[in-house]
Amino acid sequence: MDVVELLSELVKFDTTNDPAKGIKPSKDCPKFIMDTLSSWGIEAELIERDGYYAVYGEIGSGKPKLLFMAHFDVVPVNREEWETEPFELTIKGSRAYGRGSADDKGNVASVMLALKELSKMKLEGKILFAFTGDEEIGGKMAMHIAEKLKSENNLPEYMINADGIGMKPIIRRRKGFGVTIGVPSERIKLIGVLKERKFKVNTPILETRHAAYFLPGVDTHPMIALSHFLRNSNALAVSLEGKFLKGNVVPSEVTLKYLEPGEGEEVEADMGLTKLLKAIVPLVRAPIKPEKYSDYGVSITPNLYSFKDGKHVLRLDIRAMSYSHKDIESTIKEVVAFNIPEAEVIVSSNEKAGYLFTHPEEEIVRAMLETLEKFGEKAEPVEGPGAADSRFFTPYGVKAIDFGPRGGDIHGPNEYVEIDSLRRMPELYAELARRMVRE
Incomplete structure (x- = not known):
């Protein structure tokens, strides 16, 4: 053989x-x-x-x-x-x-x-x-x-x-670290038009879905693109679906249903989801300082989303040349506190791993x-x-x-x-x- x-x-x-x-x-x-x-x-x-x-x-x-x-x-x-x-x-x-x-x-x-x-x-x-x-x-x-x-x-x-x-x-x-951010649903009814938009991954140089291989400035992450869209419009998130597989796998596609306020019909939007998704951009740019040098620096990717028991949950994959999660936790919590103070944050890593x-x-x-x-x-x-x-x-x-x-x-x-x-x-x-x- x-x-x-x-x-x-x-x-x-x-x-x-x-x-x-x-x-x-x-x-x-x-x-x-x-x-x-x-x-x-x-x-x-x-x-x-x-x-x-x-x-x-x-x-x-x-x-x-x-x-x-x-x-x-x-x-x-x-x-x-x-x-x-x-x-x-x-x-x-x-x-x-x-x-x-x-x-x-x-x-x-x-x-x-x-x-x-x-x-x-x-x-x-x-x-x-x-x-x-x-x-x-x-x-x-x-x-x-x-x-x-x-x-x-x-x-x-x-x-x-x-x-x-x-x-x-x-x-x-x-080393890999996981961050889980939970935000309660906060539904409101507004007048406007219900729309839908798809965001797709794009890796033009190295075809992969591995989060650690994702290179900002070259690759397009659908969740980051979605966040950028919300931050630069008056749209409010209604719901989110996507091809979410695993914490360290970049989803190939996500679909956002959103309300564009104005003339139209009454639509129920979700301010909790809106704030969580808009926070992705500052989260992936959190100024985390690693313990040692890395060619890839620190990478932060939002790869999993779920909705359960009235709560929106986002999971981030963080890669850093660091042993402890304490500095990472304080930095992420600072970003979250500024953008979505009502959110719960859990940072996890295996302390026995280096x-x-x-x-x-x-x-x-x-x-x-x-x-x-x-x-x-x-x-x-x-x-x-x-x-x-x-x-x-x-x-x-x-x-x-x-x-x-x-x-x-x-x-x-x-x-x-x-x-x-x-x-x-x-x-x-x-x-x-x-x-x-x-x-």
Whole structure:
């Protein structure tokens, strides 16, 4: 079985994580991973916590030197936007399309095959591996594994978090924070005309729906455009609908029903919703000061909206090179207090998670660059836009990089991985491990 065939089997498992709808991956995919490894003589265990699963194991003996980690869960799909069946790997030319092909089942398949080769060798040190099923909703399984290894004095020196893209070692990544803002409905009746307007996402350079990849000044976020519209008109919001999927996924489209005051009929508008939506522009420009430098600075995107029990709720995704949420919370609350003082604000983050910030001269970085050069790839260390599970290991002193094959449309429709790049990955990972854990 080659890496494309293995990826095809993995993509068939619908491992969608969607807490808002109560959807989580079943045991089927991790059991397939574990059984496949077992058929190659690699023993692993299935870990379960709160209905989520992970596969963990070790090869070699002695001091733990290196950890491979990848995740098999995926974000929800909007099938209307897909040109292929998202849970069937479809090959078109040089690309393989399917949900998870790039994020992150291509990496899962690659690491599995690398482990198959490494298990045949005599290694000076242990190689640990883990495949997790909740990275897309916060990575508590990775946190649990990090804590477990810490308590057992079994933490590795280095980590390859196989959750990157572009065949470039990622040495910096920001931490993710969630902000929930709730505003009571405040309905009033006015005379005017009821109208409707759609706002659509536009990513002209890099096609993606991943919030961390959103670049203000280049990309158009439909919720920010909607806010700008309300702030520059006398329109009052009536209701909002949209293709909302997940906290870190930019909605592809939102539809605003609004009242244009003047002559017409009596229409019921919602001042609570109006104030909340108008506040989006100042919220996404909140002057948050991070702890460390980032190529991407601080990004703030409003990706989820809901209405329940008489309350409008907006969720923001914030990415910053910061460990604590305290400064972020004070800044966001200042903006909210000025614009919608009656709103409730909750800022959340996992305080056990850090950010990725590995020095480019670390052995793991140099070894990856040397390995890439051997495979004819020229690369420099870069910063990745999104957060990843390596952030649970860096606070313990583990030196980590994130890495993955070339691909695109992460978290978006028609996600794909480049086949030539993918085919190199198992051998590349095996060669890198050999450099880190000498035979």
